[in-house]
Amino acid sequence: MFLHGGGGTGKAFWHQIQYFSPSFRVIAPDMPGFGQSEWIDDVTSVEHIPHVLKGWFEILNISQCILGGNSMGGRVALSFAAHYPHMVSALIILDSVGVTLPNVPIINPLTLPPDQFMSGLVHDPQRYRQFTPYRTLEDAKELNRGRQIFAKYLGSQGIVPDPDQNLNQITMPTLLIWGREDRIIPLAYGKALEKALPDAELVVFDDVGHLPHIEVPQLTNQSIAHFLERRLPGVF
Template sequence: MDRRNERSFAHIFHFHRFTLFTTPKCPHLYNIHIFSFLQSSLLFGRRQVYNNDSLYKEATTITTDIIRQTSRWRGKGFSWFESGQGYPLVFLHGGGGTGKAFWHQIQYFSPSFRVIAPDMPGFGQSEWIDDVTSVEHIPHVLQRWFEILNISQCILGGNSMGGRVALSFAAHYPHMVSALIILDSVGVNLPGVPIINPLTLPPDQFMSGLVHDPQRYREFTPYRTLDDAKELNRGRQSFAKYLGSQGIVPDPDQNLNQITMPTLLIWGREDRIIPLEYGKALEKALPDAELVVFDGVGHLPHIEAPQLTNRSIAHFLERRLPQVF
C-alpha cells in the first residue's frame, strides 16, 4: 500500500460510537443489544469516562453550556445542539445518529466558534418531513434551516451520511461554505470497492463491523441514556427510509467541480463501511482537498479518536482559514 501521500497517525487510542440498528428478522436481538449496551455504559462507562487520566481529559470533560434547541419550519419541528459564539461551525451526523454524535467536537471548538450540530430531518428530535424522502433532498432543507439560524456562511463538516449531505450542500450552495470537513463519507463511485450498509449487518457481527474497540466505545460514547437509545432506534428507521433501494451512493446531482473551497478529508484506515479507497479517490476528485488517515480507527473518527480529530481540524483551519480561527 502506497502511504506516501497520507498523513497517518499510528498507535492511537480509539473508541467507537455504537449506532443501534436492527434487522427485520431479529427485532428481539436488537432490544437485547440496546439494553445490554446501555447497562454497560450507564453502570460502568461513566466511572471510566470521568476519571483523572490526562490523556482523555480533553475528550471527556462534560461541559454544561451545550444546549439542545428547537424551532419549526413548514410546520415541522427541528432540533440542534449548540454552544459558543463566533463564526459558525456546523457538523452533520451519520445515518441513524443525532447531533449528539459530535459532542466532543462541540466541547472542543465552542470557545472559538459558534458550533452547531443539527438533528437532520427524521433523526433525534427533528420531525420527518413528508416530501423529503431521499438524502439528496436534505441539503435544501438545511439551507432553509440555516436561514432561520442566521447562518449565511459556515465551516461545514459531516460524517458518513452527514458527509454526503455536506458535499452536496457545498456543491449546491458553495457561497455558503468557506471550508469543508468530510469524515468517512461516500462522494465518488468506485464499482470495484464494496460499501457495507450497516443496516444489513447481522446482530452478531454488528460490533465487529463498526466498532474497532467496543470497550473504548463504552467508555466514551456520548449516547448514554434510554432517550438516546430511543432516538437511535428512530434514526435507524429514518435511515432505511432515506436509503430506500438505492443503498449508500453519492448524490447523483452533485458536481464535485463546484466544491472549490478548502476541504479536509479524515478517514479511519480500518473503516469497513466506506473503505479508505473512497477517501483517496475523493481527494483526487476535489480541486482543493487533503486527506488525513488515522490508524486503528474505523468508520467514526470523531468518536473513536476525538483528540486526533479535533486537533486535525484545528490545524487545518489554522492553516487554511486563519481569519476565522
C-alpha cells in the same frame, strides 16, 4: 456545523462541540426524522436534505459556515457545498461516500447481524464505549428509531453519492478524515475523493473505523484545528 451519520443524532459530535465552542458558534442538528427532529413528508431521499438545510440556514441568519459531516452527514455536506458553495468557507468530511468505485464494496451497516453491528462500525468497540456520548435510555431509543429512518431514506438506492452533485463546484478548502480500518466506506473512497476534489487533503487515522469523531475525538479535534489554522488564518 456538523452533520451526523445515518441512524445517529447531532449528539454524535458532542466532543467537537465541547472543543470548538470557546472559539466558534457550533451547531450539530438532528437532521429531518432523526433524534428530536420530525420526519418531513416532502423530504423522501438524502438528496433533499441539503435544500432543507439551506432554508434552515436562512431562518438562523447563517450566510456562511464551516461545514462538516460523517457518513450520511458527509454526503449531505458534500451535496450542500456543491449546490451552495458560497455558503461554505471550508468543508470537513469524515468517512463519507462522494465518488463511485464499482470494485470497492460499501457495507450498509443496517445489513450487519446485531452481534456484529458495533464491530462493523468501529475498530475497537471498547474504546468506542469509553468515548461515546450516547449513554441514556433516551439515546438508545433515538438511535433505534434513527436506524429505521436511515433505511427509509436509503430506500432501494443504497449508499451512493448524490447523482446531481458536481465535485468541481467544491473549490473551498476540504479536509478528509478517514479511519484506515473503516469497513463501511473503505479508505479507497477517501483517496479517490481527495483526487476528485479541487482543493482537498486526506488525513488517515490508524486503528480507527467509521466513526473517528467518536473513536478518537482528541485526534479528530486536533486535526480539524490544525487544518483551520492553516487554511483559514485568523478564523481559529
